[in-house]
Amino acid sequence: MALCVFLGPVVAGLAGSILPSFGYFPALGGEAFSLAPWRALAAYPGLGAAAWFSFWTGLAATLLSLAAALIFTAAWRGTVWFKAFQRLVSPLLSVPHSAVALGMVFLLAPSGWAMRAVSPSLTGFERPPDLATAPDPFGIVYVACLVVKETPFLFLMILAALNQIPDSPLSASARTMGYRRTIAWLKAVAPLVLRQIRLPVLAVLAYSVSVVDVALILTPVTRPTLGVLVLRWFNDPDLATQFVAAAGACLQIGVVLAAGLVWKLGELGAGRLFRRWIASGDRSRGENGLRVGGFALASLVGVLGGFGLVVAALWSVAQRWRFPDVLPSAWSLRFWDRHAEALLQAAGVTLTVAAVAAALSVLLALACLENEKRRGLKPGNGALWLLYTPLLTPQIAFLFGAQVLLVTIGLDGAWVAVIWFHMLFVGPYVFLSLSGPYRKLDPRYRAAAVTLGATETQAFFRVVLPVLLRPVLVAAAVGVAVSVGQYLPTVFAGAGRFETLTTEAVALSAGGDRRLVAMLALSQSVLPFLGFLAAIMIPAWLYRDRRELSGFR
Amino acid sequence: MSAVSAAVDDPETGRGPEPCSELRSAGLALRSVSASIGGRDLFINLNLSVGPGEIATVMGPSGAGKSALLSHICGVGDPDFSFGGSVALNGHDVGALPASQRRIGVLFQDALLFPHLSVGENIAFGLPTGLGRDERNARIAAALADAGLTGMGGRDPATLSGGQKARAALMRTLLAEPKAVLLDEPFSKLDAALRDKFRRFVFDHVRERALPTLLVTHDPADAAAAAGPVVELAPP
Amino acid sequence: MLGPLSANFAGLMARVKGALAASVLIGGLAACGAVVSSASAQSADARWEAVVEKARGQEVFWNAWGGAEVYNDYIAWVGEQVQARYGVSITHVKLGDTAEAVRKVLAERSAGRSTDGSVDLIWINGENFKTMKDNALLYGPFADRLPNFALIDTEANPTTVSDFTVPTDGLESPWGMAKLVFIHDQATLPEPPRSVAAILDYANANPGRITYPAPPDFTGSTFLKQVLYETAADPAALQRPAGENFDAVTKPLWDYLDAINGSLWRGGADYPKNSAALRQLLDDGEIDLAFSFNIGEASSAIAQGQLPETARTYVLDGGTIGNTHFVAIPFNAANREGAMVVANFLLTPEAQARKATPSIWGEATVLSIDRLDAAGRAFFDAIPSDPASLTPEELGATLPEPHPSWMTRIEEGWLQRYGS
Known part of the structure; x- marks a missing residue:
């Protein structure tokens, strides 16, 4: 089956992480199994703290993002504020994680824009104070950054779910029973929404526990996450450390699974409380708090994300911008000018890879879902877990094994390899953003089509696909955004020969020039932004006369 | 184990009990049809014949397998259910045919007009292929007029009223030239005044075309208006 | 052959x-x-x-x-x-x-x-x-x-x-030949400390104004080597692999780091990630001293608008670590x-x-x-001279890199003491 070929690297990648963790790595002379790597891992100073840090920040970020997206939707759906946030979502989703993290530093660091705005007038600071604000030792800004990035994603997933849920009649009927707006929505609609976005939430959890690039920027050197440590070990010039790195990668998988388990248990407990709350009949208690809280969380996301981007834009055209100047003292377009050609070229490669990987992933996801539908298969089998493995495993561990496979079959450095590897990460996101809307599509549309004489295939192309055009395009846009952000898969599969916006950004950001980094972060955001824009505008235009599908209801 | 329900002939039609075991060549015939879900029987040995222009009614509480039966007959069955027995249309067993070739039209509880197509395009969806453009347009226009939707062919289905939607859905089904029609509670969501009107509209059309019709409903008034055989499915 | x-x-x-x-x-x-x-x-x-x-x-x-x-x-x-x-x-x-x-x-x-x-x-x-x-x-x-x-x-x-x-x-x-050079801003620090001992004194007198990139970053490790070299009783031992003598030779290094840690930027609770981050901190005015393994760093950074025009390069009096x-x-x-x-x-x-x-x-x-x-x-x-950089003569003596075995163990020790 096509899926097996597609997932080959996943198996190779897993083997490439697990075997070395038990000392088996023939190319480095490790030919006997042993527990030595695990012992070395356990002895590493600060390992427990790092694992715990990854664990709780991931859970906290997921919980807060979900709460922000859900409560805001509950309290403000149908208002101008809701529309405003909806408009903000696409740009925020398009910005790579690392760019949001940099934006937070630009904004919140002691030399950041927030401090400049009040210095020296209010603070008297002529030089930045010696305060650990971003990164901070408690992980607050780190979690905040993840929330800024994940809330829009979950918000989008909630919107997609709402396409299939008759939420206005449901919450309206609750309101007629005396429930106030937010409470009504939370009690009548939220349980249905939550059931539908379970997979995206778990993906956010896995991502937040194992993310590396954000942690590199927003955690102090002395308070690394487990992911940062694993990266450190893999990059250690002493190849013997590869064994420890592999063991660390396996531990990382374990931490992700543990967080998933805790989340699941929490879900059960919260579900019970939630049901009790629903049954309590409370109609208005907490309404105001929820409204204010939802608004505050959403605006925090918007302000932190949005302002970070604005400050990044300023940096990209600054020549000199020293503390405590609020605006650059000398401006220059030379970074854009100098790099325009290289950027365009890299953008071409990026777009090609992203478009093909996203399109193929959408096709594959549709084929899987259609197949599942026609054969009446139930989702949730082993293949699905395998599909999500690339999201659960530290990329760098996973990619080494996968690359050995690629080199063995002589495909490294080829377009097909880069696209294939991108699909390993694009595919799961496309699948999880598409499967909800797909499975929730009223099966009677299809039944109506076939009883009118259309074959299954005709029904798919003439009814299912057009009706699902918006979720399909949104899934493709999510895929493009994921593909654009891939660094290690591009480097590994492309044998370093594919220059994308992200490889350029990572290589150049090693030099730490804020203006260059800001410019690259913005350029990285452009393609995904256009993708999301297309995903919204194409159906809106095609279906401008079709109220149910235009997306403006 | 659920109770057994056999076809119950309407005494008013004056037909005796014997034809139920016979497959009549014209019309829709169910023979020894049984349904189960997860190994649990919903009904067994259901026999029913519906002649041309006749409207049979299947009644029963929710969960009795009414809708599953209709899905089975038209060939879009839910794989969770398993069925036994045979379904024949005009003397031919349709069990092996895909839904698209059975020529059994369905009208659902909701109009289910395709939201991406205009009203006219929805109606045209059912038209057989191979017609000339003029012929197609003429049939669409006639169907629109028939449904009281003249001039609304270009409209977004979402802008139609409930009654308009329902009539358009019937036209779509009829234009596919079905050999039989299944009605899955198509009147239940309409308000009382509209319901009677639309029911008459539907029944007139299927009778006029002499289509064997099977109606699933909760409403005894529907069954009375159908004036055909009635099957009562037992509670699960 | x-x-x-x-x-x-x-x-x-x-x-x-x-x-x-x-x-x-x-x-x-x-x-x-x-x-x-x-x-x-x-x-x-x-x-x-x-x-x-x-x-x-x-x-x-x-x-x-x-x-x-x-x-x-x-x-x-x-x-x-x-x-x-x-x-x-x-x-x-x-x-x-x-x-x-x-x-x-x-x-x-x-x-x-x-x-x-x-x-x-x-x-x-x-x-x-x-x-x-x-x-x-x-x-x-x-x-x-x-x-x-x-x-x-x-x-x-x-x-x-x-x-x-x-x-x-x-x-x-x-x-190419790289050498550890120090960078200061003449406008804020006209007389920079010219030995690791002077750097310690400066840090204690001006808390929060000195830091170094966290090892194993290359520049950070080199700073530790510099301290090691200047404080070790017998620098010649560093040219041989580290062995039994490790604790004795490196004790002055740890004493030095213990003495300076509390006075570092962020009180030693965080360190810059690399020399680029160090240079950025200097430009922001958070710290007073940066260093680099690239002799021309200050000149090119000024030309790029990454450091003030008043940034200058200097080396320590006893020479600095260099390599190829x-x-x-x-x-x-x-x-x-x-x-x-x-x-x-x-x-x-x-x-x-x-x-x-x-x-x-x-x-x-x-x-x-x-x-x-x-x-x-x-x-x-034909190479033009540049005020922000040093001429080959001004670069002074080059101290040799210690054997890699020293740094492996020092980096481990650093991680134990300050890095976690």
Whole structure:
């Protein structure tokens, strides 16, 4: 089956992480199994703290993002504020994680824009104070950054779910029973929404526990996450450390699974409380708090994300911008000018890879879902877990094994390899953003089509696909955004020969020039932004006369 | 184990009990049809014949397998259910045919007009292929007029009223030239005044075309208006 | 020629086993055959001609750290030059970390690819070199076959053949000389501290104004080496592998770090990630002192608008740690002749003088000026001076890198004490 070929690297990648963790790595002379790597891992100073840090920040970020997206939707759906946030979502989703993290530093660091705005007038600071604000030792800004990035994603997933849920009649009927707006929505609609976005939430959890690039920027050197440590070990010039790195990668998988388990248990407990709350009949208690809280969380996301981007834009055209100047003292377009050609070229490669990987992933996801539908298969089998493995495993561990496979079959450095590897990460996101809307599509549309004489295939192309055009395009846009952000898969599969916006950004950001980094972060955001824009505008235009599908209801 | 329900002939039609075991060549015939879900029987040995222009009614509480039966007959069955027995249309067993070739039209509880197509395009969806453009347009226009939707062919289905939607859905089904029609509670969501009107509209059309019709409903008034055989499915 | 070759292969055999070794051996021999082709009959010139001939039309994938625009621009310039002169094109594979290239070669060997590898040339030194050498991932020896290698006086310049005290054995070719230099802003700190002891005093008097990148960052580790060197009772011990004497030799280093830690930026609870972050902190005014392994850093940073015009470079009175960086060719490089042509071009007086120009890169040459002809010297004489950088005379004494075993253990110790 096509899926097996597609997932080959996943198996190779897993083997490439697990075997070395038990000392088996023939190319480095490790030919006997042993527990030595695990012992070395356990002895590493600060390992427990790092694992715990990854664990709780991931859970906290997921919980807060979900709460922000859900409560805001509950309290403000149908208002101008809701529309405003909806408009903000696409740009925020398009910005790579690392760019949001940099934006937070630009904004919140002691030399950041927030401090400049009040210095020296209010603070008297002529030089930045010696305060650990971003990164901070408690992980607050780190979690905040993840929330800024994940809330829009979950918000989008909630919107997609709402396409299939008759939420206005449901919450309206609750309101007629005396429930106030937010409470009504939370009690009548939220349980249905939550059931539908379970997979995206778990993906956010896995991502937040194992993310590396954000942690590199927003955690102090002395308070690394487990992911940062694993990266450190893999990059250690002493190849013997590869064994420890592999063991660390396996531990990382374990931490992700543990967080998933805790989340699941929490879900059960919260579900019970939630049901009790629903049954309590409370109609208005907490309404105001929820409204204010939802608004505050959403605006925090918007302000932190949005302002970070604005400050990044300023940096990209600054020549000199020293503390405590609020605006650059000398401006220059030379970074854009100098790099325009290289950027365009890299953008071409990026777009090609992203478009093909996203399109193929959408096709594959549709084929899987259609197949599942026609054969009446139930989702949730082993293949699905395998599909999500690339999201659960530290990329760098996973990619080494996968690359050995690629080199063995002589495909490294080829377009097909880069696209294939991108699909390993694009595919799961496309699948999880598409499967909800797909499975929730009223099966009677299809039944109506076939009883009118259309074959299954005709029904798919003439009814299912057009009706699902918006979720399909949104899934493709999510895929493009994921593909654009891939660094290690591009480097590994492309044998370093594919220059994308992200490889350029990572290589150049090693030099730490804020203006260059800001410019690259913005350029990285452009393609995904256009993708999301297309995903919204194409159906809106095609279906401008079709109220149910235009997306403006 | 659920109770057994056999076809119950309407005494008013004056037909005796014997034809139920016979497959009549014209019309829709169910023979020894049984349904189960997860190994649990919903009904067994259901026999029913519906002649041309006749409207049979299947009644029963929710969960009795009414809708599953209709899905089975038209060939879009839910794989969770398993069925036994045979379904024949005009003397031919349709069990092996895909839904698209059975020529059994369905009208659902909701109009289910395709939201991406205009009203006219929805109606045209059912038209057989191979017609000339003029012929197609003429049939669409006639169907629109028939449904009281003249001039609304270009409209977004979402802008139609409930009654308009329902009539358009019937036209779509009829234009596919079905050999039989299944009605899955198509009147239940309409308000009382509209319901009677639309029911008459539907029944007139299927009778006029002499289509064997099977109606699933909760409403005894529907069954009375159908004036055909009635099957009562037992509670699960 | 056969002597060192077979010695090298004996080393290989000891490390690599079975079929893997055989394939490396055959691949290596075949390639050497092409390069050396009947060593006894032909002159060195003719052999080099053969390499140049074979290189024509090759595309060299040069894996080099891509974090600095000035370096990238220089590499681009090299690409234009070798294209025009030798018909060799260069693709700069920009790395975030040199270890990525090492792992790529390792993955290729794991998959049994002993020819046609994807990496042709690596910018490398220190631990990455030691790793590749120890694991027989390098092609060579080739350095002494490059005609321009003769322009290097390896006796006067021992670090050109000894990378962090590890003998290069011709497996890498020198490219440039790096040296730890300190950068301060004249406007805020006119009289910077000129020894590690003075730096400690300054930090204690001005808490929060001094820091160093967290090891194992290269610049951070070098700062620790500098402290180690200046505080050790017997610096000569550092040239030998660390052993029983580790605790005794490094005790003054730990005392120093303990004494300074509380007065560091962020009270020692966080450290900058690398020298770029350090420079940024200096520009922001958060700290008073930055340092760099690139002698021309201050000049190019001022030109780029990354440091104030008043930034100046200086070195410590007792001299600072210095080393040489190199280019190496992986054992399975697909375009090794092209890579050798590039390595040789990097050693031309023109390329070296360009690299030594402060506004372009500003790094000391590996060539010995007295071995150059008049034309070669003219390139160096034409280099303009820059107020923010130091002249070769001002750079002062160069302290040698300690044996790598010291840093491995010091980095571990640092992590235990301050890093977690």
